[in-house]
Amino acid sequence: MGSFPLVDPKPDFEALEDVLLGKAEPKRVHFVEEFADVEVIDYVVQNMMEEDFPSLDETWASAGSDSHQIAKAQKFLAGGAFKLIDGEPDEIRVKRDIAFYYRMGFDYLPDLAPWHMMCAMFGTLAASEGLAQSFESHAAPDTADETLSRGNRNWMEEKIGFVSNWDDFERVPWDRVDLDMLGIDEYYDFIGKHLPEGMRVTALGCSFGPLVTTLGFERMCELLFEDPALVAAVAEKWGKLNLELYERMLPHDCVGFAWQADDLGYKSQTLLSPAHLREYVLPWFKRYAELAHRHGKMMWLHSCGNIYAIMEDLIEDVGIDAQQSFQDEILPITEFMDTYGDRIAGMGGVDMDKLCRLPEPELRAYCRSILDHCMPKGRYAFGTGNSVANYIPLESYLTMMEEGYRYR
Amino acid sequence: MSVLKEIGESVLGYQPKKAEELTRKALDEGKSAGEILNDGLIPAMDVVGKKYEGGEIYVPEMLMAAKSMKAALAILRPILAETGVESKGRVVIGTVEGDLHDIGQNLVSIMFEGAGYDVHNLGIDNTKDAFVEAIKETKPHVLALSALLTTTMIQMPEVIEALKGAGVRDGVKVIIGGAPVTQEYADQIGADGYAKDAAAAVTLVRDLLK
Numbered sequence: 001m002g003s004f005p006l007v008d009p010k011p012d013f014e015a016l017e018d019v020l021l022g023k024a025e026p027k028r029v030h031f032v033e034e035f036a037d038v039e040v041i042d043y044v045v046q047n048m049m050e051e052d053f054p055s056l057d058e059t060w061a062s063a064g065s066d067s068h069q070i071a072k073a074q075k076f077l078a079g080g081a082f083k084l085i086d087g088e089p090d091e092i093r094v095k096r097d098i099a100f101y102y103r104m105g106f107d108y109l110p111d112l113a114p115w116h117m118m119c120a121m122f123g124t125l126a127a128s129e130g131l132a133q134s135f136e137s138h139a140a141p142d143t144a145d146e147t148l149s150r151g152n153r154n155w156m157e158e159k160i161g162f163v164s165n166w167d168d169f170e171r172v173p174w175d176r177v178d179l180d181m182l183g184i185d186e187y188y189d190f191i192g193k194h195l196p197e198g199m200r201v202t203a204l205g206c207s208f209g210p211l212v213t214t215l216g217f218e219r220m221c222e223l224l225f226e227d228p229a230l231v232a233a234v235a236e237k238w239g240k241l242n243l244e245l246y247e248r249m250l251p252h253d254c255v256g257f258a259w260q261a262d263d264l265g266y267k268s269q270t271l272l273s274p275a276h277l278r279e280y281v282l283p284w285f286k287r288y289a290e291l292a293h294r295h296g297k298m299m300w301l302h303s304c305g306n307i308y309a310i311m312e313d314l315i316e317d318v319g320i321d322a323q324q325s326f327q328d329e330i331l332p333i334t335e336f337m338d339t340y341g342d343r344i345a346g347m348g349g350v351d352m353d354k355l356c357r358l359p360e361p362e363l364r365a366y367c368r369s370i371l372d373h374c375m376p377k378g379r380y381a382f383g384t385g386n387s388v389a390n391y392i393p394l395e396s397y398l399t400m401m402e403e404g405y406r407y408r
Numbered sequence: 409m410s411v412l413k414e415i416g417e418s419v420l421g422y423q424p425k426k427a428e429e430l431t432r433k434a435l436d437e438g439k440s441a442g443e444i445l446n447d448g449l450i451p452a453m454d455v456v457g458k459k460y461e462g463g464e465i466y467v468p469e470m471l472m473a474a475k476s477m478k479a480a481l482a483i484l485r486p487i488l489a490e491t492g493v494e495s496k497g498r499v500v501i502g503t504v505e506g507d508l509h510d511i512g513q514n515l516v517s518i519m520f521e522g523a524g525y526d527v528h529n530l531g532i533d534n535t536k537d538a539f540v541e542a543i544k545e546t547k548p549h550v551l552a553l554s555a556l557l558t559t560t561m562i563q564m565p566e567v568i569e570a571l572k573g574a575g576v577r578d579g580v581k582v583i584i585g586g587a588p589v590t591q592e593y594a595d596q597i598g599a600d601g602y603a604k605d606a607a608a609a610v611t612l613v614r615d616l617l618k
Contacts, residue, residue: 140508140533143559155508200417217511221468222475225422231513266467266512267587268605309463327592353558353588 002402005049005103011198013107013256017298020322020345022379029371029404032260032324032347032381033300035110041100043394047189049103053096070118073124076181082121083183084113085190095194102196105405108256109191109201117182118245119210125173138274144390147408161216163234165227172214174237184248192254200256203249203297206286207242208262208281211235217271224276231280239284246288250295254349258292258299260285260320265305267330274309282313289319298322300347304386315343324348326385333385334373341377348383349374350400355384355392360399367403375407382407411437415444415480416452422472424479442486445524449477453522457607462571467515470606474518481521495526497617498548502530502539504555513554515606520552523610536563536570543576550613553599555586564589565597570591580618582608585609 016032018024045053053067068089076082085091101109139152165171191201212220214234223231249255262281264270270277289299298321301314308331322345324331333349340346354366374380382404388397409417411434418426423513456473459465465473499520501513508533519616528546542551543551551571555561564584571577583601584594594602601616603609 028582138508140506143506143557158511218471221471224468225472269463269466271466272468276466276468283411327587329588356558 002398003405004105004398004401005044005100006105006405009102009105009196010104010305011105011196013198013200016107016381017256018109020298020347020379020381022345025378026375026380029375029407030107030381031105031401031404032383033106033110034259034324034387035112036100036104037148037150037390039144039150040388040394040397041097043148044104045096048390049099049203051096051099053099054092073120076121077122077128081183082117082124082181084117084187085183087167091190093189096189097164098194098196098199098229102199106199108199109195111201112189112204112244112261114184114187114206114249115206115242118177118179118241121181122177122210122241125176126162129171129173131168131171134202142390145393148390148394150390155167156213157216159216159218161212161214161219163214163230164216164219168229169230169233177241179244179248185252188249188252188254192252195254201254201331202257202259203246203252203255203292204259204261205242206244206261207235207238207284208264210238210241211280212271221272224272229332235280235284239287243291244312245353246291250292250297255297257297258288259302260288260299263302263304263325264310265303265307267306267327269306270309271305274313277310278313282310282318285310285314285318285320293319300324312341315340320344322347322379324383327351328354328385333370337374337380341374341379345379345381346374347381347384350383351385352389352392355396356399358396360395363396363399367400368407371404371407409457411449412439412444412448415448416455417471419449419452419476419480420455422469422476424472424476427476428479428483435483435487441484441491442493445484445488445493446482447606449480450522450524453477453519456522457519457610461605461607467511470515470518473564474522477518477522482541496524496549497594497613498526498528498546499550499552499613500528500530500539500542500546500548501552502534502542502554503532504553504560504567505533505535506563507555507557507560508532509586511556512556512606513552516552516554516585516603516609519606519610520613523614525550525613536567540574540576541568543571543575543580544570548580549617550583553584555589557582558588561586561588561593564593564599568598581613583609583612583616 016030019026072082098109138155138157142149142151142153211234246258292299300322301320302324304325324347326349328351333346337346349370350367412473415430418430435466460470501517503510503513517527520527553564568582581600584599591602601612603612
């Protein structure tokens, strides 16, 4: 449909960086997303591009897919490696993702694989010690259109996690999470060889999310009052693992920036009090930002929800350079840019609800209103309010992209 | 400090064990279950609600206040039932079909209980028929629907239509909430109200049932 996939993309990550840092005015609209769901990638690649890739096969489709991780985990438990690139399926996955984001006009490859694999390693080790959190009972039929549906979508367990008390904590084989096994250097060497000129790749991390998953959100809330030392201990473990991951990812030339993807809020507030976030979470974010900046790279934050109680902390203390994930019901991107756009970049902001439900003419007008407001201010890149989820009608996503591509 | 005020303070201090001990102490001192609920617990949960709405406390504090309140209610419930103390109203609450998110609606449930309502929590992933059956069985004053995603929120008008089809719509106030939900959407689908958070839900129901 329309201009996408682009015939002659011209990725320019340095231009994107200059725009986001306020060093240059944009010559065009740059696109930013946390990621696209693998079903969207596969559909576009199979049906809209000439490049020849095998069709979606859950044995290799995504480093994040359950069956692919299970296969790797079984190899790991049997004494084998747990490598990011471990055979042709992994190589094909990377090449396919590069092809998609390149042709969709992105200046970078959004990539969650190293972080996913670190968490998968942790999950496998914890399960092998009998500390298992089952996602089986938390799947519901996907609400996506049949074309893009994955069948069931998993939902996060909200009540309990792997660790409920100190005995559980001591049983977790923290020291066996060995990032050297992932083959990160080899991974980025491969990516670097296959990225088109002008493109970079993300170095994505997430530390609050695993803290919540490890303790269970409701149990964590109780522990904050009943045994805060346990919360601190788990936060320390994940904060450190995430730092070590960044330390391995950021030195690579093909890595363009650090992206801390951690949902800190919901509709009306931060998930924990600002005081708790300042104690257990933000000090780690600060270390990640400092590391990124030492490598001459930006620190982006993806956080859903109402995080405005800690926005000053994030800008002034942590030192984030850009924020993504906006919901019109909380703070539309246009207002965010008015308030904070002179200090950090804003990215995305096309509300997910509107993308899902607006008819085409209204969606086009809405996208244009965001572009009209945000582009002249600078320090802005266009995209969805969250991610290219498989439940967004594909036509609506392409309509949004078309408006961005044609905007002058 | 009176024991009823102490019970309130234990809820506001996020102390479930103390709330339980003080409730037993209050009963031993001759306080009725109704007094403990109406003069000890409910005023404390009102304060919790106001603090939450005012941004002074957050979800962990709400959950701990609720845990404290529930510890006290666990002792009082059988006595309240025996002595026929009436609740302020009956509420059925649940997450719509295809939606497995329940922490938000659990918080709403807690606040309703803390305000003296009798709450039937249907949990997650409820078909429209499940809501209709619950209405027929429980005859609540309020049905509260929750959804996290835009793509599950669209079940809400289906539930309202199902209530009409079953002839039970007129007897119940329908309120909605959740991340993608707005007042505009509530008006559009014919709900009786929308609440942006758990504390606002209680205020809304109090107004609707006046």
